[in-house]
Amino acid sequence: MLEILTSLFALSIGAGFIGSISGLGGGVFIVPALVIFAHMPMKVAVGASLISVVATSAGASVAFVRDGWTNLKVAMVLECATVTGAVIGAYLAGVVPTVVLELLFAAMMLQSAYFTITKHGDDILTKGDALAERLELGGEVPDQGGTPIHYEVVKVPQGAALMVVAGLMSGLLGIGSGALKVMAMDYIMHLPLKISSATSNFMIGVTAGAGALVFLARGDVATTIAAPVAIGVTAGALGGSRVLPHLKVESLRIVFVIILVLIATEMGWRALSGI
């Protein structure tokens, strides 16, 4: 038993740490880790991952919220979309064949890699569109010197549409869909990167929570796996959130991209070769 627990802790601490500092969530890393290294069926990995993503988000959000980087109103508007998608996705996860889930997972990894590598600097807007201003979605973000800069938000409906897809993928694949969320907020709605990442982390927990509740109520969560994974991921995520403010995100991007492409290749190969 000790050997099993040690390996599950090692996998989940690593996944939680990388998930937190990359802003992609622990699920992106724990699902393939459980499938590839612990030889778990995809459905079991998805169920355990959804629980662990809730833990990752909770651990990371403690620091992000305290630092004032989370935009609560943006999170609430977009969570309406992600929760809807997540409940539908978690329901479908019970009927969709494993091979489809594995191929979708590989596709999501490549999307995350593309998003990570094409990411550019902040494009802060000082004037939002009518809906965003009516919803009071703007806020302040400190620049490198600590001086607060005001930002505004645009294209809320387009961002919300992408969030429904993010929620769907979260419920189906047990991931937080952090890359899709940050992409929607950063590329489409023009939120600053730090705000997008922190708000994404805040939202990931609620999105994954919706999916996790479907899995738990259906009896599709293996406590034997999910419990040590949740503990490990929480520890890893707490470590990641402590380290993140001292890291230069730019220098880490290439590492994340390599990891994501390797995972996508392995998951795609497993699906196509029927392993």
Place this chain on the structure above:
Amino acid sequence: MPKQEEDRILREWTPILLRSILIAAMIFLVSGLILDYTFAPDYYVDRYREVQQGHLMGREKYALLLGRIRAGNPHAVLTVGLFVLTLVPLARVAFCFILFIRERDYTYVALTAYVLAGLIVGVLVGSVG
């Protein structure tokens, strides 16, 4: 309520709320694993192998959970820990719901109520799906 006041409440209370639930969940999970390790390590290994073969235990009989926890059943303790963990997002949304009611910001009260309803619908979908 001014935005600065909203931010202050959020910054002060959200971490306390999240940490409290997280700690409670972790106490259940760690206790469950210790019970497993102490009294039923072979059962844990057997379950692990069964799960690797895709055999899950099916829906919980929640009415029996409390009694099984009193009896020191590791699986029941772990199950409760996982449910407490999923309370984190629920509690966070509920906290925002109360915050927006205090602000009398009814647009956000409605949006937050929708998110809360979505989480509850998730339980119902899982129970019948």
